[in-house]
Amino acid sequence: MRANLYAFMARTEISTLGEFGLIKHLTQGLHTVQPSTKKAVGDDCAVMDFGSKKVLMTTDMLLEGIHFNLEYVPLKYLGYKAAVVNFSDIYAMNGTPTQITVSLGISKRFSVEDIDALYAGIRLACERYGVDLVGGDTCASMTGLTISITCLGTAAAKDIVYRNGAKLNDLICVSGNLGTAYMGLQLLEREKLVAQADDKAQLQFEGKEYLLERQLKPEARRDILEALRKAGVRPTAMMDISDGLSSELLHICTQSQVGCCIYEDKLPIDYQAAALAEEMNLNIVTCVLNGGEDYELLFTCSLDDYEKLIPIDDLYIIGHITKPEHGCNLIGRNGEEITLKAQGWNAFS
Amino acid sequence: MRANLYAFMARTEISTLGEFGLIKHLTQGLHTVQPSTKKAVGDDCAVMDFGSKKVLMTTDMLLEGIHFNLEYVPLKYLGYKAAVVNFSDIYAMNGTPTQITVSLGISKRFSVEDIDALYAGIRLACERYGVDLVGGDTCASMTGLTISITCLGTAAAKDIVYRNGAKLNDLICVSGNLGTAYMGLQLLEREKLVAQADDKAQLQFEGKEYLLERQLKPEARRDILEALRKAGVRPTAMMDISDGLSSELLHICTQSQVGCCIYEDKLPIDYQAAALAEEMNLNIVTCVLNGGEDYELLFTCSLDDYEKLIPIDDLYIIGHITKPEHGCNLIGRNGEEITLKAQGWNAFS
Numbered sequence: 069m070r071a072n073l074y075a076f077m078a079r080t081e082i083s084t085l086g087e088f089g090l091i092k093h094l095t096q097g098l099h100t101v102q103p104s105t106k107k108a109v110g111d112d113c114a115v116m117d118f119g120s121k122k123v124l125m126t127t128d129m130l131l132e133g134i135h136f137n138l139e140y141v142p143l144k145y146l147g148y149k150a151a152v153v154n155f156s157d158i159y160a161m162n163g164t165p166t167q168i169t170v171s172l173g174i175s176k177r178f179s180v181e182d183i184d185a186l187y188a189g190i191r192l193a194c195e196r197y198g199v200d201l202v203g204g205d206t207c208a209s210m211t212g213l214t215i216s217i218t219c220l221g222t223a224a225a226k227d228i229v230y231r232n233g234a235k236l237n238d239l240i241c242v243s244g245n246l247g248t249a250y251m252g253l254q255l256l257e258r259e260k261l262v263a264q265a266d267d268k269a270q271l272q273f274e275g276k277e278y279l280l281e282r283q284l285k286p287e288a289r290r291d292i293l294e295a296l297r298k299a300g301v302r303p304t305a306m307m308d309i310s311d312g313l314s315s316e317l318l319h320i321c322t323q324s325q326v327g328c329c330i331y332e333d334k335l336p337i338d339y340q341a342a343a344l345a346e347e348m349n350l351n352i353v354t355c356v357l358n359g360g361e362d363y364e365l366l367f368t369c370s371l372d373d374y375e376k377l378i379p380i381d382d383l384y385i386i387g388h389i390t391k392p393e394h395g396c397n398l399i400g401r402n403g404e405e406i407t408l409k410a411q412g413w414n415a416f417s
Numbered sequence: 418m419r420a421n422l423y424a425f426m427a428r429t430e431i432s433t434l435g436e437f438g439l440i441k442h443l444t445q446g447l448h449t450v451q452p453s454t455k456k457a458v459g460d461d462c463a464v465m466d467f468g469s470k471k472v473l474m475t476t477d478m479l480l481e482g483i484h485f486n487l488e489y490v491p492l493k494y495l496g497y498k499a500a501v502v503n504f505s506d507i508y509a510m511n512g513t514p515t516q517i518t519v520s521l522g523i524s525k526r527f528s529v530e531d532i533d534a535l536y537a538g539i540r541l542a543c544e545r546y547g548v549d550l551v552g553g554d555t556c557a558s559m560t561g562l563t564i565s566i567t568c569l570g571t572a573a574a575k576d577i578v579y580r581n582g583a584k585l586n587d588l589i590c591v592s593g594n595l596g597t598a599y600m601g602l603q604l605l606e607r608e609k610l611v612a613q614a615d616d617k618a619q620l621q622f623e624g625k626e627y628l629l630e631r632q633l634k635p636e637a638r639r640d641i642l643e644a645l646r647k648a649g650v651r652p653t654a655m656m657d658i659s660d661g662l663s664s665e666l667l668h669i670c671t672q673s674q675v676g677c678c679i680y681e682d683k684l685p686i687d688y689q690a691a692a693l694a695e696e697m698n699l700n701i702v703t704c705v706l707n708g709g710e711d712y713e714l715l716f717t718c719s720l721d722d723y724e725k726l727i728p729i730d731d732l733y734i735i736g737h738i739t740k741p742e743h744g745c746n747l748i749g750r751n752g753e754e755i756t757l758k759a760q761g762w763n764a765f766s
Contacts, residue, residue, distance in 0.1 A: 080529040082557075091555050093529065094536050100549040102515045104571065107551075114551030116516060118571060119468010127552060127567055129520040133559040166451045167465060171478040171565050180429040180442065187443050200449040202456075202463030203476060205565075206440050208431075210482040214558075216520050216565035218476055222453065222467060 107230070115161070115228060122228060124221040126157035132212035140256045143182055145284045147189025150215045153310065155197050156288035156363045158221035160308035162229040165288075167202045168194065171216040173209035186215075197288065227302075229367070234305040234324035238368040238389040241303075242336060243292045243382055246313055247352060250359025251341040252283025254348060278340050286363040292383060293365075299376040303367035312358040315410040316366050318396055324368075327394040328408075330387030332401050357398070358411045437759075456579070464510070464577060471577060473570040475506035481561035489605045492531055494633045496538025499564045502659065504546050505637035505712045507570035509657035511578040514546060514570040514637075519553035522563035535564075546637065576651075578716070583654040583673035587717040587738040590652075591685060592641045592731055595662055596701060599708025600690040601632025603697060627689050635712040641732060642714075648725040652716035661707040664759040665715050667745055673717075676743040677757075679736030681750050706747070707760045 085093055095109045106122065107115035116123040130136060130150050138146075151168060158165040170190060174183060194201050199219070259271045273280060288308075296303065305320045313335075321328050335356050345352035368389055369377070377383060387399075396408040434442055444458045455471065456464035465472040479485060479499050487495075500517060507514040519539060523532060543550050548568070608620045622629060637657075645652065654669045662684075670677050684705050694701035717738055718726070726732060736748075745757040 078528075078530055082523060082525075082527065082529055082532065085529060090529065090532065091553075094532065094555070095550075098540075098550060100551070101547055102549045104515055105549045105551055108549060109552050114516065114518065116551070116569065118470055118472050121467055123467050123472065123569075125516065125518060125552060125567075125569065127518040127520050127554050127565070129522055129554045129556055129563070129565055131522045131556060131558045131563070134522075134557050166453055167463065167474065169463065169474060169476040169567060171476050173478055173480045173483075173563060174431060176431075178431065179427075180431055180434060180439065181427055183431070183439065183443065191447075198450055200451045200454045200457060201444075201447060202449070202454055202465070203458050203474060204440075205476050205478045206443070207478055207480060208483050209480045209563075211560055214478070214480070214522060214563050214565075216476070216478055216554075216563075218474075218518060218567035220465065220472075220474065220569075 117225070121222045122225050124158050124161050124163040124223060124228075125218065126154055127216065127218040128154050128157070130215040132214070138213070140260055141284060143185040144189035144192075146215070147186040148193045148285055149189075150217055151190045151193035151199070152197070152286055152288050153363060154217050154219035155193070155199065156308045156310070158219055159288050159290055159293055160306055160365060161221075161223065162227050162293060162303065162306065163221040163223035165197060165199045165219050165221040167200045167220045169202060169218050170204040172204070172206050173214035174206070175209045175211050175213065178213060197290065229303045229306040231305050231307050231320050232323040234320050234326050234368040234389050235370070236326060236389055236391060237371050238304050239371055239374060239377070239385050240317070240328060240330055240366070240368055240387040240389065241377065241383055241385050242309070242313070242364055242366050243289045243384075244362065244364040245336040245338040245341070246309065246362050246364060247355035247359040248279060248282040248338045248341045249286060249361040249363075250355050251344050252279035252281070253361070254350070255279050255344060256283065258348070276340055276344060278338065279344060283361065286361065288363060289365045292380070295380045295383070299380060301369055301373045301376050303369050306365060306367035309360075309362045309364045309366050311360045312411070313366065314357040314408045318408060318410050320366070320368065321392075321396050324389070325392055327390040327392050328387060328396045329390050329394070329399060330397075331399045334384065334386040336384045336386075357408070466574070470571045471574050473507050473510050473512040473572060473577075474567065475503055476565065476567040477503050477506070479564040481563070487562070489609055490633060492534040493538035493541075495564070496535040497542045497634055498538075499566055500539045500542035500548070501546070501635055501637050502712060503566050503568035504542070504548065505657045505659070507568055508637050508639055508642055509655055509714060510570070510572065511576050511642060511652065511655065512570040512572035514548045514568050516549045516551045516569045517543065518551060518567050520565040521553070521555050522558035523555070524558045524560050524562065527562060546639070578652045578655040579672075580654050580656050580669050581672035583669050583675050583717040583738050584719070585675060585738055585740060586720050587653050588720055588723060588726070588734050589666070589677060589679055589715070589717055589736040589738065590726065590732055590734050591658070591662070591713055591715050592638045592733075593711065593713040594685040594687040594690070595658065595711050595713060596704035596708040597628060597631040597687045597690045598635060598710040598712075599704050600693050601628035601630070602710070603699070604628050604693060605632065607697070625689055625693060627687065628693060632710065635710065637712060638714045641729070644729045644732070648729060650718055650722045650725050652718050655714060655716035658711045658713045658715050660709045661760070662715065663706040663757045666757060667759050669715070669717065670741075670745050673738070674741055676739040676741050677736060677745045678739050678743070678748060679746075680748045683733065683735040685733045685735075706757070
């Protein structure tokens with residue numbers, strides 16, 4: 069039958085392109101025809117103009133066994149996180165999330181109570197962030213749980229911050245701390261193995277609750293955007309950190325056609341994360357650069373805003389934008405220059 | 418670990434609720450807070466107001482092994498259909514589709530060429546219907562292919578047609594013919610078994626190409642809406658037929674708080690579909706009432722519009738709206754009254 073034709077065609081493994089390579093490949097030559105489309109692929113959100121305000125749109129798919137492991141992620145937390153990561157994409161454009169649709173593919177393994185727990189998390193996130201759940205699709209799946217959420221948001225045209233606006237000498241800032249969600253995942257994985265080996269074993273979460281929280285229940289940094297607005301600072305480029313600092317910084321530099329220089333001793337590292345990395349023999353700086361899922365904000369802003377940034381809580385200046393020919397570098401504690409690479413998470417490898 | 422807590426909780430099988438029951442269960446008590454949300458769950462699309470025009474939003478998830486079988490569905494056709502079914506939801510509200518996002522979960526079985534073929538279909542559909550592909554998410558999956566598409570559309574507030582506007586004595590109309598996509602699926606399933614039993618067998622598609630086309634490459638009926646607009650007819654209630662005529666008609670009647678009466682001898686049936694049903698010993702009327710995926714339009718309109726409807730090509734008046742106490746009935750060829758039931762497709766059974 070017709071589908072068999074594919075057997076005779078060339079076969080390129082998706083892993084040879086990677087996620088970003090595949091997206092680039094699929095979207096090359098794409099053009100838009102709707103006057104309302106202001107920005108299509110290539111940023112945290114698409115941007116549409118339907119009237120007085122711009123409309124932002126973003127979507128995320130989470131698949132069991134790839135993005136989450138229900139052995140240690142309670143479904144309510146999963147629902148909360150699935151919604152919040154979409155809100156984070158809208159905030160990353162300096163917008164306000166307003167509506168989501170939720171599509172679920174559900175295998176027979178899941179009961180109504182399970183889906184209730186998942187939805188309770190989604191609804192809690194919506195409530196906390198003032199977002200409406202306006203629709204979706206619910207269907208059976210052969211195996212596992214699939215969650216696909218699409219989020220709309222709004223912003224005045226002048227407020228939207230893209231990835232391509234970083235300018236020479238701009239400051240590079242991040243919120244919160246980085247690598248923490250990744251260390252939370254390491255902890256969960258370790259304790260899962262302990263529990264598998266001995267179901268009476270005492271699990272070692274004490275004193276590390278913050279790491280679990282960062283992995284299981286991330287928040288979108290709407291507070292940072294409010295603080296920036298109050299301080300009169302408008303970022304020149306911005307995105308949220310979902311795949312790791314290196315990967316995201318390279319996106320901003322590529323799209324803004326600039327280089328960057330960040331400093332190891334300026335990277336915000338949580339104490340618990342550093343202690344666990346030490347305990348597990350991991351390099352915490354590598355975790356900060358490449359660990360994903362922190363959902364903190366990464367942005368650049370004018371050097372003139374320096375004084376306004378200092379009083380803002382939980383905000384860190386980690387470097388500055390350079391000319392493109394200098395590349396993207398981390399300056400180590402001993403002054404050594406290390407080229408940043410997008411080692412972030414490649415789901416296809 | 419915490420997820421084990423679920424083991425002690427009550428367990429209700431999702432199949433006991435069914436798809437619509439689950440959606441109702443999950444969305445009960447849902448309220449909205451955003452001023453821009455005009456209509457949340459319960460129709461083909463959500464409706465938002467961001468300025469001069471209303472924004473419609475709909476989403477559909479397709480899962481391999483549930484919604485499609487790649488043994489006989491070429492990926493390009495699948496991509497085309499996945500996009501078109503979303504456009505159909507926007508047209509079903511009398512809107513114009515404008516943007517989509519596409520999220521894919523892809524297992525290692527698929528190559529870049531496979532995903533190219535899928536995307537070629539999506540892009541072709543976008544081109545034909547003037548819709549922009551503005552974003553998405555692409556990730557690995559453990560098994561199979563998952564496609565989640567969200568579509569935005571626009572409409573002037575006065576043009577939007579909901580499911581709840583049917584009035585006593587309104588005419589009930591459908592476009593095209595019904596049960597045809599279902600018969601196309603029966604044909605593909607039959608020939609798959611023939612091919613499995615004998616790989617040299619001659620497959621019997623001749624003279625039945627239209628059935629295949631209706632199953633593999635459905636179109637959204639934008640032409641019917643244009644014809645209605647030209648004729649000066651505004652439907653009072655409308656939806657597209659994705660789960661079967663009975664199921665959709667019951668949605669309209671429930672939401673409009675009315676009953677309905679449709680006539681067996683008015684149902685539009687394609688000749689090839691009827692012939693194949695005869696050949697396969699299926700009751701074609703059952704296929705028309707309960708077979709899904711036709712993506713034709715079902716709408717009601719005022720009796721006063723009768724004369725305007727007659728000249729419109731490919732449009733059929735199949736009955737009328739009654740008082741709610743009369744229920745929802747089909748009048749058979751011999752005058753017998755048969756109560757309509759939503760036997761449509763329950764993915765969870």
